[in-house]
Amino acid sequence: MGKRKSAPEVNAGSMADIAFLLLIFFLVTTTIETDVGLDRMLPREDGDYIEYEQRNILSILIGVDGALLVNDEPITPELLLKTVIDFIDNGGAQTGEAFCDYCQGERRTNLSDNPSKAVLVLGTQRETSYGAYIAVQNELVAAYNVLRNREANRLFKTSYIKMDAIYRNPQTDRTTKELLNNRIRVIQKMYPMNISEAQLKK
């Protein structure tokens, strides 16, 4: 055999150019996915009609122009959060089963008996904008989160939001998940989220 020829080298100088080209393509086509939102369960279609006492219902109507009417009184959007919290956390029942020993509300007689009985009824007009609707939904969730965080801090020295985030994280191990699941259930039982969009019978 003769002298082995060295293989000719491929010029890699244009590699950067090619990579740049691909990079720019992916940069342009990338869309940052919006994968967050507000979770809701719709009621079943054959759901039973349940009667509630007037004091346990907080009706929130959103008008065409985004104006809010809470229990037939106009209110500014900034005040909605406090109104809802006051309503849920009222703990109006003085004695008996419905007595709420963890509520810190004013225990008025015209607001809800117990957080588990309190129902927020959300009403909209056909022309109400979706933006206003989401703003109100967001405030309602915020109200529950404030109360749930408070109780989680009192009982478990951590916030409800944090527990929920860890619970939903797929990397959390099983034992932690089970513990968190129990704790989350305790909190959810104290402040169950009752948001209804049923029509109110007048």
Place this chain on the structure above:
Amino acid sequence: MSKFKKKSSLHVPEVSTASLPDIVFMLLFFFMTVTVMKNTELKVHNELPNASELKKLEKKDRIIEIHIGKPSSRYENIVGVEPRIQLNDKFADLSEVAPHVLSEIQSKPEHLRAFVTISLKVDKRANMGLISDVKQELRKVNALKINYTTYEGDAFKNLD
């Protein structure tokens, strides 16, 4: 003087660009992995509202998307300016929502069917009438788990 001359004759060493391809490739791979190719063309305006109390949406494979909004300007003279529903890549009537959702659920693997979430991607200027109608349709086919998909931000901005 001589000292000064000596200094100016020194060469500045060139920066080596040999590692440039490596850096670019690294960026390239990053973007390749995070890229999600859009499989549907949006035919409606879809400026989502803002919200702050958010939950992360579950995995992509159990999501059914419904877009609602005003038709984009190039479809305006065909379908008008009223908010419309878009399923996959075509405009749809209200009556088509239920069959679409059912067939989408059927096309998912069996172990995922119980966890299917309907992601409502609704333009913030759309009105509630249409959305309530869509929700009624979803209740008819027992697709009860929904998610109002939003951007992260101050919810009061929606009111302006």
